Amino acid sequence: ASFNNPLASSWVQVSQYACQRRTPLQDINGIFTDAFEILAENYEFLENKGPCRGFQRASSVLKSLQFPIATMNDLDGLPLLGNEMRTIIEEILEDGKCSRVLDVMNGERYKSFKLFTSVFGVGLKTAEKWYRMGFKTIEEIKSNPDLKLTKMQKYGFQYYEDIGSFVSKSEALAIYEHVREVIWKLVPDAVVTLTGGFRRGKEKGHDVDIIITCPREDKEKSILHNTISILKNQELLIFYDIIESTFDNKKLPSKCVDALDHFQKCFTILKLQKKKEGTMESMNSDSKIRNWKAVRVDFVIPPYKQYAYALLGWTGSRQLERDLRRYANHEKNMMLDNHGLYDKSKNVFLEAYTEQDIFKHLGLEYLEPWERNA
Numbered sequence: 001a002s003f004n005n006p007l008a009s010s011w012v013q014v015s016q017y018a019c020q021r022r023t024p025l026q027d028i029n030g031i032f033t034d035a036f037e038i039l040a041e042n043y044e045f046l047e048n049k050g051p052c053r054g055f056q057r058a059s060s061v062l063k064s065l066q067f068p069i070a071t072m073n074d075l076d077g078l079p080l081l082g083n084e085m086r087t088i089i090e091e092i093l094e095d096g097k098c099s100r101v102l103d104v105m106n107g108e109r110y111k112s113f114k115l116f117t118s119v120f121g122v123g124l125k126t127a128e129k130w131y132r133m134g135f136k137t138i139e140e141i142k143s144n145p146d147l148k149l150t151k152m153q154k155y156g157f158q159y160y161e162d163i164g165s166f167v168s169k170s171e172a173l174a175i176y177e178h179v180r181e182v183i184w185k186l187v188p189d190a191v192v193t194l195t196g197g198f199r200r201g202k203e204k205g206h207d208v209d210i211i212i213t214c215p216r217e218d219k220e221k222s223i224l225h226n227t228i229s230i231l232k233n234q235e236l237l238i239f240y241d242i243i244e245s246t247f248d249n250k251k252l253p254s255k256c257v258d259a260l261d262h263f264q265k266c267f268t269i270l271k272l273q274k275k276k277e278g279t280m281e282s283m284n285s286d287s288k289i290r291n292w293k294a295v296r297v298d299f300v301i302p303p304y305k306q307y308a309y310a311l312l313g314w315t316g317s318r319q320l321e322r323d324l325r326r327y328a329n330h331e332k333n334m335m336l337d338n339h340g341l342y343d344k345s346k347n348v349f350l351e352a353y354t355e356q357d358i359f360k361h362l363g364l365e366y367l368e369p370w371e372r373n374a
Ligand code: CTP
Pocket: 195, 196, 197, 198, 204, 205, 206, 207, 208, 209, 260, 261, 313, 314, 315, 316, 317, 318, 321, 338
């Protein structure tokens, strides 16, 4: 075994589940994981789930490694890396690039889907439609009066540059702190938490994710509508779409590892006020004439009893969430979703008030949020 790989000669096994691996933000094997993620994304665009998940899981295994892969021997003992993956790694080790990945990136379908799905409100179905209609650029779609766009897509195009540029951590914190002040004036004991990628330690993100709850039962229910109307009065609200709760406590957690949750939530575009001339981070030339930047912000409002499960679910990463649910299903005979954990052997829901409680119920070592970048 290679000298580089501290695992190769030991008994320590890398788990096939991301929830049994510590995955820091820093990805020292990015040259390989980027390649796998492009292939996974291409399969996602082709709606071919099997190979999509295969490449996502392989990428996630490499992200947890604390050494750079330098030779094929470094892969000894690693799970989920089949011949297809090894061939790609070998080619990148030899050439610094992989022809299969380059072909995908240069493919018309991949390029169009990548571009179209980068617009807020555009999913695979719409991307497919526009691709079949022969559109190639954002401008072509934006300027076509015959296309029926949803309200979300209309705003997605209008603020395409702002929303497409990354949100920095300081921008996310500025929005979070403003929203928290608004909420605390309404409900002083509300719990307001910045979640998503920023809670995992990311320096930049695509949006800002905020969870809101209150330890006093039912007090969380009025927060969202009141907060939205205050943000509206402050003229900070560009777009919002409130989804009311559809939670049914008679139902068991979803079997599907990708199931959406049933919390009340709100997808918004907010104005982030520019503090001083020229100090705004990640601004593009178009938006410099304004004194604000359009930022995507998501709110989710769980009842307090489900807060820990909601926090775990919204902290991500998506791969970690899928593997937590897969692990619960296949290794523990339990069902996990963003609302709770059901033990099928004992026929009970397991209560949790912290994320630590949930890891304990699952018999897993606790992972800090910054160790969940799977
Ligand atoms: N999530 C969810 N239900 C949704 C949307 C998101 O459960 N309707 C979860 C996702 O599984 C993810 C987390 O919330 O784990 C954050 O989602 P998202 O904002 O899309 O991703 P981030 O990890 O925050 O990364 P980014 O910087 O791209 O926003």
